[in-house]
Amino acid sequence: MIxxxxxxxxxxxxxxxxxxxxxxxxxxTNLVIGQSGSGKTILLKILLGLFNPNKGEIYFDGILFSSxxxxxxxxxxxxxxxxxQGSALFDSMSVVENVLFPMRxxxxxxxxxxxxxxxxxxxxxxxxxAKHKLPNEISGGMQKRVAIARAVVMRPKYLxxxxxxxGLDPKTAIVIDNLIQELTKEYNITTVINSxxxxxxxxxxxxxxxxxxxxxxxEGSNQxxxxxxxxxxxxxxYSSNLFKKxxxxxx
Amino acid sequence: MYGRVLKEIEDLILGSLGIVCFLxxxxxxxxxxxxxxxxxxxxxxxxxxxxxxxQSIILEFSPTFMAIILAGKVGSYITSSIGTMRxxxxxxxxxxxxxxxxxxxxxxxxxxxxxxxIVIIFSMFLGIFGGWAATIYGGFSSSAxxxxxxxxxxxxxxxxxxxxxxxxxxxxxxxxxxxxxxxMKGGALDVGRASTVSFVWxxxxxxxxxxxxxxxxxx
Numbered sequence: 297m298i299x300x301x302x303x304x305x306x307x308x309x310x311x312x313x314x315x316x317x318x319x320x321x322x323x324x325t326n327l328v329i330g331q332s333g334s335g336k337t338i339l340l341k342i343l344l345g346l347f348n349p350n351k352g353e354i355y356f357d358g359i360l361f362s363s364x365x366x367x368x369x370x371x372x373x374x375x376x377x378x379x380x381q382g383s384a385l386f387d388s389m390s391v392v393e394n395v396l397f398p399m400r401x402x403x404x405x406x407x408x409x410x411x412x413x414x415x416x417x418x419x420x421x422x423x424x425x426a427k428h429k430l431p432n433e434i435s436g437g438m439q440k441r442v443a444i445a446r447a448v449v450m451r452p453k454y455l456x457x458x459x460x461x462x463g464l465d466p467k468t469a470i471v472i473d474n475l476i477q478e479l480t481k482e483y484n485i486t487t488v489i490n491s492x493x494x495x496x497x498x499x500x501x502x503x504x505x506x507x508x509x510x511x512x513x514x515e516g517s518n519q520x521x522x523x524x525x526x527x528x529x530x531x532x533x534y535s536s537n538l539f540k541k542x543x544x545x546x547x
Numbered sequence: 548m549y550g551r552v553l554k555e556i557e558d559l560i561l562g563s564l565g566i567v568c569f570l571x572x573x574x575x576x577x578x579x580x581x582x583x584x585x586x587x588x589x590x591x592x593x594x595x596x597x598x599x600x601x602q603s604i605i606l607e608f609s610p611t612f613m614a615i616i617l618a619g620k621v622g623s624y625i626t627s628s629i630g631t632m633r634x635x636x637x638x639x640x641x642x643x644x645x646x647x648x649x650x651x652x653x654x655x656x657x658x659x660x661x662x663x664x665i666v667i668i669f670s671m672f673l674g675i676f677g678g679w680a681a682t683i684y685g686g687f688s689s690s691a692x693x694x695x696x697x698x699x700x701x702x703x704x705x706x707x708x709x710x711x712x713x714x715x716x717x718x719x720x721x722x723x724x725x726x727x728x729x730x731m732k733g734g735a736l737d738v739g740r741a742s743t744v745s746f747v748w749x750x751x752x753x754x755x756x757x758x759x760x761x762x763x764x765x766x
Contacts, residue, residue, distance in 0.1 A: 346642060
């Protein structure tokens with residue numbers, strides 16, 4: 297579980313996050329949603345330790361992040377998997393080499409053990425036929441699956457995904473969403489997903505944090521997001537004609 | 548790490564040999580032709596062509612101007628490859644995995660570039676050989692006079708000085724482009740901009756360092 301308390305962040309005296317407090321539960325897909333510029337990515341980068349908050353505390357399973365030494369943070373990072381918006385695969389490495397990479401860098405497993413572990417995960421994301429291909433030889437959806445395989449190959453405790461289905465067609469996006477949710481359950485991971493895709497919200501939004509202008513505007517789940525009277529949430533959720541029609545039918 | 552260093556040696560050092568050899572051969576030829584054409588006086592010995600070619604190639608052309616040419620080739624490659632990794636979040640991915648990205652990306656390049664003196668040995672040899680070929684086939688001097696010229700008052704310290712300079716330039720060529728790539732911000736267009744800026748800075752720093760090392764060793 298990850299708890300964040302009163303997180304503030306500003307750049308050049310411009311406040312980006314204005315006191316976010318929430319918790320992301322283990323074994324669940326925790327979605328952070330909001331419009332572009334609402335502070336989702338900054339919050340994720342703070343959780344990853346790529347930015348330091350100006351104020352506030354982050355607890356990883358009860359351990360205060362800011363109290364950790366550099367070495368402890370480095371160890372913690374080995375328990376974190378990250379799926380970047382653009383996949384961030386290493387161009388010069390094949391699919392299997394990308395998945396092997398964190399193990400080669402961070403573990404002392406034998407080559408055979410590493411290959412075995414990597415192939416298990418690659419098979420899990422249905423890419424075994426493409427394992428020797430380079431990232432530029434596979435589709436965007438496949439690249440996302442490689443990124444997921446690389447993120448979970450070390451059996452992380454925490455998985456962060458920054459808009460994992462951006463740029464994907466709706467069908468592939470659902471495949472990616474479901475894969476992340478299945479892996480979250482299988483490996484009992486605390487998963488935090490940044491998204492502004494309403495399909496993801498509907499499919500896998502077990503807990504949802506809605507950010508607006510750097511504030512926590514609403515918190516709930518995909519079960520009750522359609523029932524809320526919060527104006528900012530309804531504006532966001534029903535911004536498309538499709539969802540306006542769904543709301544009409546629903547109500 | 549070992550594998551990455553070998554990969555960098557292949558990309559940065561072996562990958563530069565072709566252009567360095569080609570340029571050195573022809574520039575050596577041009578240096579000797581220009582020297583031969585600009586000495587009319589009968590009081591100047593014929594072996595001066597070989598002597599001047601050797602001095603120009605060993606003292607300046609091979610270490611300094613090859614370094615500037617490599618700032619364009621190797622420097623741009625380093626900046627754009629690291630910059631692209633920055634833009635596509637690959638560096639963030641390394642950091643998130645708990646890998647020291649500077650150590651992972653820059654250190655193998657720095658180690659590989661310390662082999663630059665080997666490239667410069669090829670440059671020196673081919674530059675002088677190009678000078679000899681141009682002199683002989685252009686009919687500017689005899690082979691014996693040219694060879695006598697390249698042996699004339701040979702000071703082995705000049706080669707040591709050239710290697711010391713090359714070593715310093717190698718560090719410049721590995722670090723300045725890496726800095727510009729690593730700390731770049733923006734998108735694809737900015738990768739190109741960062742490569743240009745890194746080339747300019749490499750050239751400036753190489754020329755300034757060249758001036759001070761020359762002052763230091765010869766004044």
